[in-house]
Amino acid sequence: MQAPKPTEFSLDLAADLNKWRVFLAIGELGSLTRAAIFLDSNQSLLSRQVNALERECGARLFNRTGRGVELSDIGQRLFPQVKDLLANAQMLEAEIRSNVHEPMGRVTLGLLPSIGATMIPRLFKEVRSRYPGVSLKVLEGSSGQVEEWLADARVDIAIFYRYGATLPEQERALAVVDSCLIGHKGDTLTARGDVAFKALDGLSFILPSAPNGLRTALDAVARQQHVSLGTVIEADSLPLMKSLVAEQGLYTVLPVHAVWSEVQAAHLQAARIVDPPIQRTVAMVFARTKGPSRAITVVSQHIVSVVDEMARSGMWRSGGAGVRAA
Template identity: 35%
Template sequence: MDLRQLRYFIAIVDEGSFTAAAQKLNVAQPALSHNMRNLEADLGVKLLTRGVHGVKPTSAGTKLYEHAEVILRHVAQATEQIRNYSGAPSGAVTIGLTSSVALVAAVPLVQAVRIELPQVSLRVVEAFSGTILEWLNDDRLDFGCLYDVTRSRSFLAEPLVREELYLICPPGEGGDDITFEELAGKDLILPSRPHNLRDRVERGARETCTVINVAVEINGLPQIKALVAKGVGYSVLPISAVMEEWRAGLVSARLIVTPYLHRSVHLCSPRGTPATEAASAVRAIFVRVVHDLVSSGVWPSVLLLDNEEPS
């Protein structure tokens, strides 16, 4: 097994075709097929199957694909880290953001990176916190954002901000603060389990002995906001997630009190994997962007110190 074979293998799986992979890699298709036969012979297992819907990985091929991505990523990181000693940070950086964090921070982050690190290729992936956690554990991200992180052996976590949660209401139904017990009887629109927001609401229900009614489970932030705006029900979100709709009068918001509901956003990176110069530079910009967003009121939240844990 060598790096070229792994690159060929990943391209075939991604493209679902030997022909398309050969075109993408700019190599002859017979050479591609020859390398895959040698790889399968060396490993003693079939990696790819051909069918009417194209080329698919076997179960062994799927596992190799996961390892190959990590191996090639580490090789690229090592190469970039050494090259960066001679100049400005360069190379690829991949970060994972949850939907609500991406909504407020992704655009200013990309703008700042493009201006300050023109040689860095930034990839921002938006996903649920559970998926980001999986990618961090698999070492597929340079860093990512997670909520309410406890100590972990697999990654390092730096607290960033703490957000208060609001009851998001249809337009015209705003008002004063609302106690958690007053959520009883309201048709709630929430993500399905497991999801940090759903967990936080259900924990509040247990703490206050409140029976909540989850009328709709849906895992898309745009869809949740649209349903609330149409009067289908209510949701629980940080105000930053609905800032545009709230200011436009499309939804209303009431701060949840007694108890206050909040969650902490942590910046997490794989433990034991040296960060490239490019990843370190992007991370520093991200932290600065977050501080600027909070200080200017664009991201209504409270900054957390490095040694501060969520309460």
């Protein structure tokens, strides 16, 4: 019987996968600057790495343009194979770590600033104390940005708001959030526990600019109720909204957890909007192109735990009661 022969592999260019990770990031983002931000590196280092990789390949992988870089013909042919190579390497690494060691690795979260400000400190404390091998990377942006990061697998877990009674099948409802009218200290309207939507008529608001889920919902209800929302300034910055409400006597609409510390310190006031209420669901979803590693799984479990803790303190209602999958 002939003795079995080992499989022979001769690796040179593929021996160091990190250089191909750089290639992939630049190819996807079309910019050295954006790739440097994504990889926590710097532009000059990535430029040197690309030049070295092109010398090793003996071919130009990118064409420089006035707006950034784009894949050359050779780069375009290599791109899907490199992406598959790195995806397989990542799955292998996750499998090894999940079966041999405690959860390890970096988990990237994409979420809205109004959620992150209160959730992340609690989540970081729990994960760091129980799983020292797991690190967190947090990206904050608008709902549209978070969904784009999710589609591109730039984040492992996305958390955002959904409006309506149903969720896509792959999304998990974490909590139901009431929208509140936010006013300055001593404001008589927001001193009440609840405020009818019609009471918003003629008030001076700072609101997020469209397209925005909350803005769309507010405008739709305002049309139905024949209410005029006096939007005197538009801003997508949560700190700016809080500042102008406190200092300039404007109003805004936010979930109470977004102003929790300011309300507790009596710097701002919040009254729940009713008749009709404006509610949204906090939803969590995994990137479709990534199978959850143990690190991602334990972080998601702690997210649920933190959401329940926040619900017990009165920030929202946990469980997403009444929300069903589409």
